[in-house]
Amino acid sequence: MGKVTGFLEFERVPEAYEPVPQRLKTWKEFVIGLNEEQARQQGARCMDCGTPFCNSGCPVNNIIPDFNDLVFRGDWRNAIEVLHQTNNFPEFTGRVCPAPCEAACTLNVNDDAVGIKSIEHAIIDRAWAEGWVLPQPAALKTGRKVAVVGSGPAGLAAAQQLARAGHAVTVFEKNSRIGGLLRYGIPDFKMEKSHIDRRMAQMQAEGVDFRTGVLVGAWPEDCKVTNDALQTIDAAQMHAEFDAVLLTGGSEISRDLPVPGRELDGVHFAMEFLPMQNKVVAGDKVKGQISAAGKHVVVIGGGDTGSDCVGTSNRHGAASVTQFELMPQPPEHENRPLTWPYWPYKLRTSSSHDEGCERAFAIATKAFVAGSGKDKGRVAALRTVNVEWQGGKMVEVAGSEKEYKADLVLLAMGFVAPVASVLDAFGWPRTTAAMPRRRPTLSMPTAPVSTRSLRPATCVAASRWWCGPFAKADRPRGRWTNS
Ligand SMILES: Cc1cc2nc3c(=O)[nH]c(=O)nc-3n(C[C@H](O)[C@H](O)[C@H](O)COP(=O)(O)OP(=O)(O)OC[C@H]3O[C@@H](n4cnc5c(N)ncnc54)[C@H](O)[C@@H]3O)c2cc1C
């Protein structure tokens, strides 16, 4: 703890944003990171708690008190070393992680939490600017070949660790660019894609081979999940070619809303709408881009994905944007004694909401209503009803039916599962409930100990929070063992 009285002397200073009218004109990031002096003061606020709750609140267990102290002392070089010990990609998490560490911070009990995420952001941006983020190729190679299927943050982190442990790693990605939802879900205004390209170059220099446009396994017809693949490789080929296969395909099936009128034009999954815009920003030609320009947009779903639809619609120039949430409006402030150090239940207003959006809570959609005349195949309105929750059950409020004008409806109600045919191809159960329940014990042999053979293995690495690839790793068939 560099400054014993830091938390008494300094207020929390949040990162600044560019003004709304300015940022709505571009797809660029608009968060203005802390300057050096601000970051040092924010680091000084950390009390270096004997039991650092921030550290266990963080999904990758970042060693937060140590890097806070190093930033306070101006030792940025060691700060990035500490941060990289637990986090492969702090430039991603420093931008888009919801920061459960801050909810868990001891200062959050009766004051404002240490601005951990903004400090992390400052450390990694400085490290890249100073040229401190360099490839770390393995000194010794194991001679083992590992395939990573899916290039989202889980797959990328796993691939980097495996390559650094000396294995020959190939990442397979069905889409045309690397990054998973970081690339095609999260809009550029939240995270510019040059951050992914830079890491990809680092990983290539570490020996990772990237194969885009290649689908592994099998693909169902009529699947609305983004799939740019030009080539398919089946599971048998993968097992023949690699010592181990890691499935890191994410959870791509969107939750649907099968109410009357669902088939109308203008009703789309968020993950049909958002990838198109990200591709356009990347310079791709997109046929029939779904545009919100001049439209009354209703986003169904009150989470991060919904919020990204709001920000994207406003940048398109929507006539109005309304976001529905089925649950009642949470309180503005959490009940800290009740919730700390856990993720609190409270109203969350994102930067996209601040850019212009009506929010409706405790509202359910009963039907999508078609237009008339030439618009009869298109959505023109939504029929809704207010709901209440009684004893955990949703009950409609009599007489609260209403129609909302809508010519674009975006479904952002979460994701239910990975694409089943890919799991089937590898003989994996389709539900997490049916997956073997074991502690995550993926141990990665390092170069010196793994000169003996590894049995073929298929591992599933799915991360709920995207920096935790190993949180869900398991070894149901075959193991990483020295035989
Ligand atoms: C719009 C949106 C906004 C979000 N915002 C945030 C946020 O602000 N903060 C946050 O923490 N989280 C956010 N998330 C969640 C976060 O992006 C995901 O949790 C995370 O990307 C999951 O990582 P993953 O690597 O498990 O899977 P994914 O990112 O889904 O990557 C899986 C990859 O595998 C590929 N793939 C799948 N099957 C195959 C196959 N058979 N063959 C080849 N390739 C395959 C897919 O094409 C994809 O590229 C957001 C999600 C969305 C959709």
Ligand code: SF4
């Ligand atoms: S809980 Fe907060 S004050 Fe305590 S060590 Fe972590 S960041 Fe510092």
